[in-house]
Amino acid sequence: MAKGIYKKWLEDDSLILLQGWKRNGLTDEQIAKNIGIHVRTLDKWKAKYGRIRRALKIGHEQANYAVENKLLQKAMSGNTTAMIFWLKNNWRDKYNDSELSPEERKLATARMEKLKADTRISNARAKALEDNGQDMELLLDKMLDTITKEDKSNEPR
Known part of the structure; x- marks a missing residue:
């Protein structure tokens, strides 16, 4: 693999693509494959280049917010499973399966x-x-x- 391939991935358009892949749920392994590098190389890039790390983090957070929003909508519409899941994960002190005080x-x-x-x-x-x-x-x-x-x-x- 040619040296300096990371430079392309520091450009704005490429960072948006990385962010979108992560938002769409791709794993680091899948993203590395799309880029044409090994996942360990991507890990090194994330450690070395803050822009790459931030793009992937933002994409991941966007996915989390989207799922969280859908879950909340389902819970609010009366989906009992979604309600239970939401309460157990967002109000742990009150709603948990533990029998411990x-x-x-x-x-x-x-x-x-x-x-x-x-x-x-x-x-x-x-x-x-x-x-x-x-x-x-x-x-x-x-x-x-x-x-x-x-x-x-x-x-x-």
């Missing part, structure tokens, strides 16, 4: 965050041990003791 959901979320943090610590410890051996384990133990003490001092009484 809001307080229980908060507690479950906090537990999940703690589990994620513990996992990150375990992974970091394993990597440090692998990279640096026993001396790093002692250093990590001291750091974790300090963190644990700080956490306990910040707990509500």
Whole structure:
């Protein structure tokens, strides 16, 4: 593939085409195929060229708004499925399938965050041990003791 093909896609007409493809629901893979590039190249272009990234983002948002509008119209006209879907996704505190109270959901979320943090610590410890051996384990133990003490001092009484 010729170098510099991206330049064509920075032109206004090409950006409108990208935006339209995304608005019409094409995936990045399909868009890359239309351009004649690999999807990883498109990912690089999106990272490097803000105009390409914005055109695709705007197209995606336009599609979302169009679908949202249609869903709202169906819900307002009495389509029960659309009503349920709308409420579950736009009023989650009130309409959800969870049998947990809001307080229980908060507690479950906090537990999940703690589990994620513990996992990150375990992974970091394993990597440090692998990279640096026993001396790093002692250093990590001291750091974790300090963190644990700080956490306990910040707990509500």
